[in-house]
Amino acid sequence: MKKIVFLALGFPDVAKYTNLYTDLIHEFHHNGHDVLVVAPAENAKDTGLRLEGGVKVIRVATLPLFNVGIIKKGIANILLSSQYKKALKQHHITLDFDLVLMPTPPITLTKTAHWIKKKSGAKLYLILRDIFPQNAVDLKMLNSKGLIHAYFRKKEIELYNVADSIGCMSPANVNYIKKHNPGLNPAKLHLLPNWENLPNYSEESNADELTTKYGIKDKFVVIFGGNIGKPQKMENIIDLAKSCLDYPTIVFFIIGTGTEKQMLIDLVKNENLTNVILEDKIPKTDYNKLLLHADVGLISLSEDFTIPNFPSKVLSYFGNKKPVLASVDLNTDFGTILEETNSGLWAEAGKTQLLKEKLVQLYNNPDLRSKMGENGYQYMKENLQPNHAYATIIAETK
Incomplete structure (x- = not known):
């Protein structure tokens, strides 16, 4: 059994709906691992440590992270790491984890992930689902020669270097990361395709x-x-x-x-x-x-x-x-x-x-x-x- 912390961005309450990350965390839970999730709260009254579907979740108050402009979203993501670290301290969480799981987006949780890794002697596994900031450049949301891009690109490189293993969605993802990050140890990279539970066909369809x-x-x-x-x-x-x-x-x-x-x-x-x-x-x-x-x-x-x-x-x-x-x-x-x-x-x-x-x-x-x-x-x-x-x-x- 491993003790695992998952630093999440999109992690709904499973009583309301599920996504690929809830499915994955519950797979760890069902296999006997001790899992703690740190994730944003939907609103102020939902903050705190609680059980959701048998899994421990710390809900953290954050600035709006979704359906907001690029500037507001950027500020919210930058603040996220310190907010998560503060929440772990407030709830007196013992840092003795074996594994830190972290997806992208965001890339701004690196500092907290690295802090947990050093304190616990844990391995850091990066679930790469978003190659940022280049995707924002492609969509003309960021200038590739601007200071904001330089800041986030530095964070991206830092995250790849801190991670022990990096799971990529497809062979093209693996090749892209290798090509654009020549200083990265390629042995860290491997395939981790997307996943989802098969649907249950037992209900009447009406x-x-x-x-x-x-x-x-x-x-x-x-x-x-x-x-x-x-x-x-x-x-x-x-x-x-x-x-x-x-x-x-x-x-x-x-x-x-x-x-x-x-x-x-x-x-x-x-x-x-x-x-x-x-x-x-x-x-x-x-x-x-x-x-x-x-x-x-x-x-x-x-x-x-x-x-x-x-x-x-x-x-x-x-x-x-x-x-x-x-x-x-x-x-x-x-x-x-x-x-x-x-x-x-x-x-x-x-x-x-x-x-x-x-x-x-x-x-x-x-x-x-x-x-x-x-x-x-x-x-x-x-x-x-x-x-x-x-x-x-x-x-x-x-």
């Missing part, structure tokens, strides 16, 4: 009721669920929807919130796109059931990225046996992985006509959709579950 409720009954549903921000470049999806008005049964069902949601609402309204349905967050049970009855799962990444991203939302599509349609940049290997697993089709982001051709190919071929959906499911079952991530981390931190 298909007619749900599809009627959301206005998608008797439609060919292309579904998108998740964050709506600059990385997703939803303008490309709007262009696709506009090009598909000649297919009246195809609808684009987009669910989520984010910094670009109002822009998306305005685009749909201005273009009078009757084939786009927008929802904010919907009940997780509704989303899972709707996925079962959707026809295609949609992925979108900005063509401006120079870093290789791997979208975690694809796991929900794989788990529900949905073929994937992806609009992605050429620096990610996500499209290649779709090809290798024969689980979906993709086109270079911004090439609307080619993306439409791929969608029409799926639209006209139910057997292809079924085959690709089953391939994605099997790939996830064999490679992309929490127990696989758990086993990798344990093996790398012996």
Whole structure:
């Protein structure tokens, strides 16, 4: 048994909903490890040490970290490390951990992670899910020659050097970190693909009721669920929807919130796109059931990225046996992985006509959709579950 501390950014209360990090931490918990999570509080009354699903969690008061401007977000992230350190001291946590787990984002928790590592003699395992600050440069949110970029780049290098092991999402991620950090020991780097529990199909789906409720009954549903921000470049999806008005049964069902949601609402309204349905967050049970009855799962990444991203939302599509349609940049290997697993089709982001051709190919071929959906499911079952991530981390931190 190991004593583990997880320094989290996005860690919901499992009584409300789950994500890849709650799934991973509960895998550690179920395997008998003693786990403590340090994470932001949703509001002031939720601060303090408590049990959530049997796992100890310290909820820390922070400045707003999500759906705020780049300056406010930057300040909140810079303050996070000292806030976490203070919380650990306030709750008299004994620093005798065997393992420190830390994901990106953020990269600003390095100081606290290093402090725990030195005090405990622990190993530090970095779950690399965001290559920052370069992603902000790609999206023109930071100037690559500016002082802010220099500050965060220094923090990034420091984090890689302090970490004992670094788990990367895909082979392209590994190669990118090697290429752009030549002073880093490459032995630290290895594959840690995204993970998610397979869905439970035992509940009644109430298909007619749900599809009627959301206005998608008797439609060919292309579904998108998740964050709506600059990385997703939803303008490309709007262009696709506009090009598909000649297919009246195809609808684009987009669910989520984010910094670009109002822009998306305005685009749909201005273009009078009757084939786009927008929802904010919907009940997780509704989303899972709707996925079962959707026809295609949609992925979108900005063509401006120079870093290789791997979208975690694809796991929900794989788990529900949905073929994937992806609009992605050429620096990610996500499209290649779709090809290798024969689980979906993709086109270079911004090439609307080619993306439409791929969608029409799926639209006209139910057997292809079924085959690709089953391939994605099997790939996830064999490679992309929490127990696989758990086993990798344990093996790398012996």
